Amino acid sequence: MIGGLATPGTSSHQPFHAGILHWKGQKCKPVKYAEILNWLPSTLNAHVRAHVKSCIKLTESIPKGRRMRQSQLHGWRYIKSPRSSHSSTETTSTETKPIYHQFTSMGNGKSRFLIHDNQEEVNRLHYQHEMLRQLVHGNYNAPVEDAFEKGGIKVLDVACGAGSWTLDMASTYASCQFVGTDISDNLLPKSGLPPNCEFLQADTLKGLPFADNTFDYVYQRMLGYSCSETEWNIVIAELIRVTKPGGWIELLEIDMAYERPGPSFEPLLKAVKAACDARGIFLGAHKRFPYYFGSFENVHLDALTIPFGWNGPIGQECAQNHRLAWLAMDHRLAPAMGLSREAYRQLVIKSVQEFAEYKTWLRLPYVYGMKPQKGN
């Protein structure tokens, strides 16, 4: 048990050597958590070191659901950073490389999400997925590994975006059925899908197009920046409705409380919070995880941490993803801040450059739990 409740079916936690994986084109090499501490910069103060230590959970005992499968390790892919077309002044030596599919349609999305649903966002979401898979040490935390291995289960990825998680999981677990839904048809994959996987355009707020109690496992990652507090309640009710009794729901969200933001990032953070406020977007969903899962059993709450621009390759990847996401909000935030697009972009680039110096990081809270067998 890592805190919270014990995970059923995983009473004996087997030793697991895990940690931030080498992945830049090299063979993946699982490492011990203890080793990660040795990699931290020597300049890191004791407080931060203690925090990192608690966050990475200095233990060799990880519940089975968090284990990265060998097939995932062997199938690890290095994804080149998508090049942003936002700025001519920034330097990236890599090129755009759509990963899973060809994008087939463009148009206006209907969500309040602050980033356009275009090809650039598709690429960024795939890139972000690979980054998150490292941070999670796999694709999920709930103790559903045995069910996936056994096969035959139905899985739903809600607000799946470009379908990165669904496609990855469907390729890994060929005998399970996967469905991804998103409000934006533009983001959804259209071709080259594994046979056990489909995508549907669906606004969760209007009701998911599935009967009650359909899915064994329902996953939703980073819906944030999209819904009001009331809408979040509707979303959660929908997720619960379509989950089978005894099935699992897992959510992962961003906590916008950046720790140690540098001076250039502070006005940007203020601007994005103001933009969300103006749209009625609720940024506190993670704080309501215990409420959302109030009727559930075996609830487990925890958080991942993201270092930006420090703590080795993963920090570089997180900073790059952050930079792309914030550049992609220029059409919304530059006017709100009274800046030209170019001035806004320069501020984003400078803020990301400061991250390493200030050791900026944030939390990605997650929760999973089991829908009770008898009613809910």
Ligand SMILES: C[S@@+](CC[C@H](N)C(=O)[O-])C[C@H]1O[C@@H](n2cnc3c(N)ncnc32)[C@H](O)[C@@H]1O
């Ligand atoms: C940050 S993206 C996350 C995508 C995906 N879950 C991932 O982790 O790669 C947020 C997604 O939520 C979708 N979204 C926003 N409001 C939605 C709604 N009401 N119903 C379904 N999807 C929605 C957006 O279109 C966008 O694809």
